Amino acid sequence: FxxxxxxxxxxxxxxxxxxxxxxxxxxxxxxxxxxxTDWYGFKKALCYQNKNIKYKKCNIGILGYGGAAKALVYCFKKTKYKKITIFVRKNPNNYKTKKNKNIYFEKIKSFNKKSKDINLLINTTATSSPKKLNINFNKLNKKCVVFDINYKKHNTPFIKEALNLNFRVNYGIYMxxxxxxxxxxxxxxxxxxxxxxxxxxxxxxx
CATH class of the missing domain: 3.40.50.10860 (Leucine Dehydrogenase, chain A, domain 1)
Known part of the structure; x- marks a missing residue:
């Protein structure tokens, strides 16, 4: 909307x-x-939950590319990031533009093959279920920070799965x-x- x-x-x-x-x-x-104001809220939430975050070293993975995800990309463009990979359900070629430096689009089905270098994973989809998204957290870098931007005051299935595997998590309620x-x-x-x-x-x- x-x-x-x-x-x-x-x-x-x-x-x-x-x-x-x-x-x-x-x-x-x-x-x-x-x-x-989403981009501002995300930036503040990320800094609040990760005091010493270094954007220049961030390999960022974003699930989904709706309005919220676009705000996140805008936020990162205001800093210096290493690489952003956006995983989408539709044809990735529909999103690629020359303006997006070091921003890549991939099919969400390819996540498990392309996620090993991600150190900040952000879920922007309404689906907070790794199973429904076919996401295998075991394929992630063990130092990866997992952020679910869904505004919940409880652990979503996405967060629960990350916690079960001892990943550091960030909550969308801060955003x-x-x-x-x-x-x-x-x-x-x-x-x-x-x-x-x-x-x-x-x-x-x-």
């Missing part, structure tokens, strides 16, 4: 235009505006919290303070 909203909102921020997806709609001077900061500014005119107490209360994993 984030990509559909982009088409019907006349006034769009530069973030929304580049990402080609809108997740925040607000009214200003009786006009509707659209922006994207939800941090993307709300610029959203609150647009909606209510103030920037909420995100401190450890708030984060801990909102992210108590069940």
């Amino acid at each position: 984030k990509e559909r909203v982009l088409k019907i909102i006349k006034h769009k921020s530069k973030h929304a235009k580049e990402i080609k997806a809108v997740n925040c709609v607000y009214k200003k001077r009786n006009k509707l505006y659209g922006t994207n 939800l919290i941090f993307q709300a900061v610029p959203t609150f500014r647009h909606w209510f005119g103030f920037v909420p303070k995100v401190d450890k107490g708030l984060v801990d209360r909102c992210t108590k994993i069940k």
Whole structure:
């Protein structure tokens, strides 16, 4: 729906235009505006859960390429990454462009053969089930960080599988919290303070 909203909102921020997806709609001077705060929320969530992350050394694997995944790619383009591989269900050739430096598209069916060098795996699909995605975590680098961006306060099947195999995991609920900061500014005119107490209360994993 984030990509559909982009088409019907006349006034769009530069973030929304580049990402080609809108997740925040607000009214200003009786006009509707659209922006994207997912990229900001993801960046903050990633840094919060991985204090010493080094983007330059990141071989990133992204499952899915909807509006949320595009926001993640936009985020990484603002940093320096080593390589991004995006695994999709459709024909990978449909997505390839000259502008995407060191960004590669692969069929999701080929994940198990091409995942050994990934050290940051991010699930952006609505399916938080490795079995349904035919993902075998045993093929991953043992130091890989596994991030499921689904906004859940409990361990999704994706996270459970990663934990069972002793992978370090990141939770999508953090992304939800941090993307709300610029959203609150647009909606209510103030920037909420995100401190450890708030984060801990909102992210108590069940």
